Amino acid sequence: MANRDDSPVARLRRTVSEESGVLGTALTTRHLEAFGRKVTTTASHLIGDPSGNIHYQHAMSELQKELRRPGIQQRVFSYTKASPTELVRSKLSTSEIQHRALTYLPDEILANIPEDENVYSLFQGFQATVPEEENEHRKRRRRRNLKGQKLLEGDDDEEEPTTPLEKLRKERQKLNHKLEMMSVRKNMCSSEIREIDNKISNLNTMRKIVLDRLGDLEQDEVQMEQDLLEADDKLEDMLEELDDAATLNPIATPPTEINIETEITEEETSFMSASIYEKIPSPKAKRHRPSRRKSIPIRHEHFEAGSSIKEFQAHNDMIVALDFDSPFGTMVTSALDDTVRVWDLNLGRCIGLLEGHHASVRCLQVEDNIVATGSMDASIRLWDLSQAEYSTRLDSTEEEDAVDNGVAFEDSKETPQPLQTSSMQSCPLFSLEAHVAEVTALHFRGDTLVSGSADKTLRQWDLVNGRCVQTLDVLWAAAQASSTMNSGSNNDGQWRTTGRLPDASADFVGALQCFDAALACGTADGMVRLWDLRSGQVHRSLVGHTGPVTCLQFDDVHLVTGSLDRSIRIWDLRTGSIHDAYAYDNPITSMMFDSRRIVAAASEPVTKIYDKTDGRHWDCGVGMNGEESRSPASVERVRVKDGYLTEGRKDGVVGVWTC
Amino acid sequence: MGSNLPYAADADSPLKPDELAVLRAQFEKEGPYVGVQTKFNYAWGLIKSSSRSEQQEGVRLFSDIFRNELNRRRECLYYLALGNYKLGNYQEARRYNDLLLDHEPASLQAASLRGLIDDKVAKDGLMGVAILSGVAIAAAGVGAMIFRGARRR
Numbered sequence: 007m008a009n010r011d012d013s014p015v016a017r018l019r020r021t022v023s024e025e026s027g028v029l030g031t032a033l034t035t036r037h038l039e040a041f042g043r044k045v046t047t048t049a050s051h052l053i054g055d056p057s058g059n060i061h062y063q064h065a066m067s068e069l070q071k072e073l074r075r076p077g078i079q080q081r082v083f084s085y086t087k088a089s090p091t092e093l094v095r096s097k098l099s100t101s102e103i104q105h106r107a108l109t110y111l112p113d114e115i116l117a118n119i120p121e122d123e124n125v126y127s128l129f130q131g132f133q134a135t136v137p138e139e140e141n142e143h144r145k146r147r148r149r150r151n152l153k154g155q156k157l158l159e160g161d162d163d164e165e166e167p168t169t170p171l172e173k174l175r176k177e178r179q180k181l182n183h184k185l186e187m188m189s190v191r192k193n194m195c196s197s198e199i200r201e202i203d204n205k206i207s208n209l210n211t212m213r214k215i216v217l218d219r220l221g222d223l224e225q226d227e228v229q230m231e232q233d234l235l236e237a238d239d240k241l242e243d244m245l246e247e248l249d250d251a252a253t254l255n256p257i258a259t260p261p262t263e264i265n266i267e268t269e270i271t272e273e274e275t276s277f278m279s280a281s282i283y284e285k286i287p288s289p290k291a292k293r294h295r296p297s298r299r300k301s302i303p304i305r306h307e308h309f310e311a312g313s314s315i316k317e318f319q320a321h322n323d324m325i326v327a328l329d330f331d332s333p334f335g336t337m338v339t340s341a342l343d344d345t346v347r348v349w350d351l352n353l354g355r356c357i358g359l360l361e362g363h364h365a366s367v368r369c370l371q372v373e374d375n376i377v378a379t380g381s382m383d384a385s386i387r388l389w390d391l392s393q394a395e396y397s398t399r400l401d402s403t404e405e406e407d408a409v410d411n412g413v414a415f416e417d418s419k420e421t422p423q424p425l426q427t428s429s430m431q432s433c434p435l436f437s438l439e440a441h442v443a444e445v446t447a448l449h450f451r452g453d454t455l456v457s458g459s460a461d462k463t464l465r466q467w468d469l470v471n472g473r474c475v476q477t478l479d480v481l482w483a484a485a486q487a488s489s490t491m492n493s494g495s496n497n498d499g500q501w502r503t504t505g506r507l508p509d510a511s512a513d514f515v516g517a518l519q520c521f522d523a524a525l526a527c528g529t530a531d532g533m534v535r536l537w538d539l540r541s542g543q544v545h546r547s548l549v550g551h552t553g554p555v556t557c558l559q560f561d562d563v564h565l566v567t568g569s570l571d572r573s574i575r576i577w578d579l580r581t582g583s584i585h586d587a588y589a590y591d592n593p594i595t596s597m598m599f600d601s602r603r604i605v606a607a608a609s610e611p612v613t614k615i616y617d618k619t620d621g622r623h624w625d626c627g628v629g630m631n632g633e634e635s636r637s638p639a640s641v642e643r644v645r646v647k648d649g650y651l652t653e654g655r656k657d658g659v660v661g662v663w664t665c
Numbered sequence: 666m667g668s669n670l671p672y673a674a675d676a677d678s679p680l681k682p683d684e685l686a687v688l689r690a691q692f693e694k695e696g697p698y699v700g701v702q703t704k705f706n707y708a709w710g711l712i713k714s715s716s717r718s719e720q721q722e723g724v725r726l727f728s729d730i731f732r733n734e735l736n737r738r739r740e741c742l743y744y745l746a747l748g749n750y751k752l753g754n755y756q757e758a759r760r761y762n763d764l765l766l767d768h769e770p771a772s773l774q775a776a777s778l779r780g781l782i783d784d785k786v787a788k789d790g791l792m793g794v795a796i797l798s799g800v801a802i803a804a805a806g807v808g809a810m811i812f813r814g815a816r817r818r
Contacts, residue, residue: 127669128705
């Protein structure tokens with residue numbers, strides 16, 4: 007193989023070894039560089055440089071010719087598929103056998119070799135993995151080392167370009183090669199992107215499957231909890247019956263046994279109809295639903311933000327207030343149709359009605375099992391939902407249509423359910439009556455409830471004994487603030503008649519919230535006042551809104567208010583200054599925030615959401631998808647907890663979303 | 666694909682250990698979701714190596730690529746053939762190479778590889794025959810001696 011020494015390959019190899027000599031001391035950061043240099047060297051010989059290629063192929067064909075010479079030999083042995091050494095190795099060495107087993111490709115795989123439609127070959131990809139600047143580097147380095155070295159690139163430098171024509175040609179070739187590499191690299195990127203896209207779509211489908219599984223599990227979980235509850239109840243009853251029997255009839259034991267049996271069967275039927283419930287005396291009625299569910303539904307956290315969980319016709323008139331205790335928990339809604347309904351969000355079923363108010367309920371709050379409602383009849387009522395005679399288990403007949411669609415809801419609403427009216431019978435705790443005009447806002451926390459009324463007062467109530475603890479007169483406080491502070495130009499504390507007259511529909515007290523001794527209230531003059539409940543004084547007034555404040559919420563850092571002036575303002579609680587503000591196109595009627603987003607109802611068919619973490623504004627709701635078959639009514643009230651959003655609309659529809 | 670395959674001679678120049686280490690690091694960094702190009706780069710680096718175990722690993726990677734990447738199969742056939750040729754598994758090498766030639770009769774690289782394989786087999790075969798015949802002659806000689814000895818008796 008003497009002639010191979012002149013072949014470009016040999017030259018190439020020499021170059022490589024020389025290079026490695028030069029780079030032998032190279033730092034680790036240079037590894038890639040060195041590697042790249044080598045690769046491009048190879049590339050230029052094999053592909054980029056046609057002349058080199060021709061040489062090479064010529065050499066190769068010569069090589070082959072030479073190899074062919076002992077043709078007889080070959081012919082003699084061509085029938086042997088393998089050489090003896092190979093045979094020995096493949097039969098005797100275990101590692102060889104293992105390797106063969108690992109790499110063996112069965113014929114059926116080999117049979118399936120599709121047409122090669124790749125834009126670049128893997129080898130080209132290999133060459134192109136080298137960054138562009140490596141070439142420059144290489145050139146510079148080569149120039150630097152020119153003196154002491156055999157020329158690295160045979161063709162390039164051997165005959166120094168004598169004529170400018172040649173020089174240009176070479177330049178052109180180089181550029182061509184670069185261009186080619188560039189396109190290969192481009193194709194690599196695009197194919198990599200395609201690969202990643204495929205992976206993403208695969209993962210998405212997997213995610214969907216798992217999400218479905220999660221949904222099923224949660225459904226089962228609820229069922230299981232219900233079963234557990236029932237079992238507990240039965241156990242309790244059984245024990246009670248036994249006790250009763252033991253005290254009443256200590257002698258005759260066998261008959262009581264039968265008694266218990268009949269009692270139990272009666273009980274089982276009693277789960278179906280409420281009329282029997284009523285006959286059964288107190289111990290049953292006192293039974294509490296567990297205040298907290300053992301399991302916490304998390305499914306909605308994995309839904310894509312803005313996807314609908316449920317939507318149903320809750321009322322036939324505009325929703326005035328709604329609240330829920332926890333995701334997939336219990337929701338209470340009130341509407342202008344003068345009803346207050348309690349809903350099981352998990353099954354999406356109306357559990358019952360809260361009856362007692364003489365007029366429609368303007369505001370309400372749900373906390374665990376306690377519901378507080380403030381009504382136009384000037385009273386506030388408190389309800390304990392744990393007293394409700396309601397089993398979350400579906401009756402067997404209803405189980406079929408308990409699918410997540412509005413139809414099922416409407417059905418359950420339309421069908422006269424004696425359960426509905428009577429199931430909440432034992433819920434009312436007590437009523438707080440001291441206001442002389444409609445109650446427009448309330449908030450309770452722990453044993454303290456605060457309410458705001460159209461009689462222009464705020465009242466603080468003690469929920470333990472149901473008494474009014476103090477009354478705060480907003481106008482008086484405003485007047486006092488203006489009298490003490492009006493020395494300068496500052497008339498902040500004063501009751502202001504806003505530029506646009508507060509329209510009649512605006513509530514005097516739009517919203518309030520208390521925490522310990524702190525109370526914040528937003529009023530129709532656009533002011534937000536911070537009260538100290540210990541002194542009964544306003545200790546700070548936040549001026550900024552130009553229309554009635556309709557909603558308000560604070561956490562430990564910020565106070566967020568929404569107003570009919572279409573803006574939402576975020577205040578810094580400590581300094582009382584504006585932290586952020588933004589506006590929508592229409593008056594804001596309701597707003598709430600959780601750890602991540604501020605959701606607002608802005609008289610539009612969609613819920614407005616402001617994502618605090620990434621500063622994004624987006625809309626959520628049916629109005630989005632342009633399905634204008636029935637134009638959805640505007641959203642009136644929103645509540646959000648842990649990304650679980652409920653909204654009530656003007657036409658009585660309640661939507662549940664993730665966000 | 667034509668000229669986009671390296672010739673067999675190109676597989677004879679091993680990379681430097683640190684260069685191979687770069688490829689290996691990249692390969693390991695991408696973990697279970699390793700891209701085909703990275704896998705190829707590492708495999709090709711391994712095939713070029715002069716260590717037999719590395720070559721084996723390279724062939725294993727190529728068979729992996731072959732299994733998983735349907736539209737890279739044709740290319741992979743060549744590397745499988747080349748790798749097996751370097752390993753001395755001429756039977757396998759010929760199997761893959763012939764298959765490739767069936768699909769791409771015009772491939773210069775495959776044709777040259779076939780020549781190389783044939784040559785290697787022939788050389789080894791000749792050696793084998795030489796050894797065998799040597800053994801046979803020796804055996805004949807011994808046999809003859811024994812035979813002669815027996816006859817003399």
